[in-house]
Amino acid sequence: EAGVAQSPRYKIIEKRQSVAFWCNPISGHATLYWYQQILGQGPKLLIQFQNNGVVDDSQLPKDRFSAERLKGVDSTLKIQPAKLEDSAVYLCASSPPGELFFGEGSRLTVL
Amino acid sequence: GEDVEQSLFLSVREGDSSVINCTYTDSSSTYLYWYKQEPGAGLQLLTYIFSNMDMKQDQRLTVLLNKKDKHLSLRIADTQTGDSAIYFCAESKAAGNKLTFGGGTRVLVKP
Numbered sequence: 001e002a003g004v005a006q007s008p009r010y011k012i013i014e015k016r017q018s019v020a021f022w023c024n025p026i027s028g029h030a031t032l033y034w035y036q037q038i039l040g041q042g043p044k045l046l047i048q049f050q051n052n053g054v055v056d057d058s059q060l061p062k063d064r065f066s067a068e069r070l071k072g073v074d075s076t077l078k079i080q081p082a083k084l085e086d087s088a089v090y091l092c093a094s095s096p097p098g099e100l101f102f103g104e105g106s107r108l109t110v111l
Numbered sequence: 112g113e114d115v116e117q118s119l120f121l122s123v124r125e126g127d128s129s130v131i132n133c134t135y136t137d138s139s140s141t142y143l144y145w146y147k148q149e150p151g152a153g154l155q156l157l158t159y160i161f162s163n164m165d166m167k168q169d170q171r172l173t174v175l176l177n178k179k180d181k182h183l184s185l186r187i188a189d190t191q192t193g194d195s196a197i198y199f200c201a202e203s204k205a206a207g208n209k210l211t212f213g214g215g216t217r218v219l220v221k222p
Contacts (some may be wrong), residue, residue, distance in 0.1 A: 004153075031208075033209060040214070040215075041214050041215070042115070042199050042201075042212030042213050042214045042215050043154070043199075043210075043212050044212070045209050045210070045211075048209050056209060091153065091154065093154075095208075099156055099159075100156070100210065102153040102154040102155075103153055104151075104152060104153040105153055
């Protein structure tokens with residue numbers, strides 16, 4: 001079974017630029033999450049989707065971050081404009097009822 | 112609010128047992144998880160325990176839960192060099208639902 005796919009794996013941008021990350025969850029998984037993991041810290045939930053609807057985006061900095069999940073499958077996370085403190089690994093996870101499956105993450109460096 | 116705390120670092124000799132500790136504050140936590148993260152990799156679920164259990168054993172892994180003290184531990188028997196990684200404790204209110212992670216414990220296994 002294919003896992004959660006994320007791209008790009010690595011991205012380096014300058015502050016005030018924009019970036020987008022893509023996630024393809026495991027087929028059939030209704031729930032999709034984006035987590036932010038800053039170096040040396042545990043992952044922090046940014047947004048949770050159930051099919052193509054947002055369940056929880058209370059931790060998403062909406063002035064610069066946006067996310068969508070068109071057709072309830074793939075999802076994109078966008079940051080515009082990026083700040084230095086956005087440097088982190090962005091993890092996508094999907095789940096049926098039960099276990100979460102994580103992708104390998106997209107590492108963002110903001111210079 | 113929800114808070115999950117872990118010690119930062121653990122050093123252990125190969126062949127010895129490792130014990131990683133975690134405390135959480137939310138008494139409504141229903142599922143408690145242990146994830147492993149190797150350098151540059153995503154999060155791998157090791158094991159989880161439901162809050163009405165006090166112990167779960169899975170091969171070399173033993174999870175102990177003290178619900179009264181909100182304390183969770185992971186014991187790794189016969190620790191190997193391949194067990195060197197960061198271990199994250201996490202909690203959720205429902206199986207596979209959004210997780211709140213601790214900051215991670217870096218485990219270094221010395222030959």
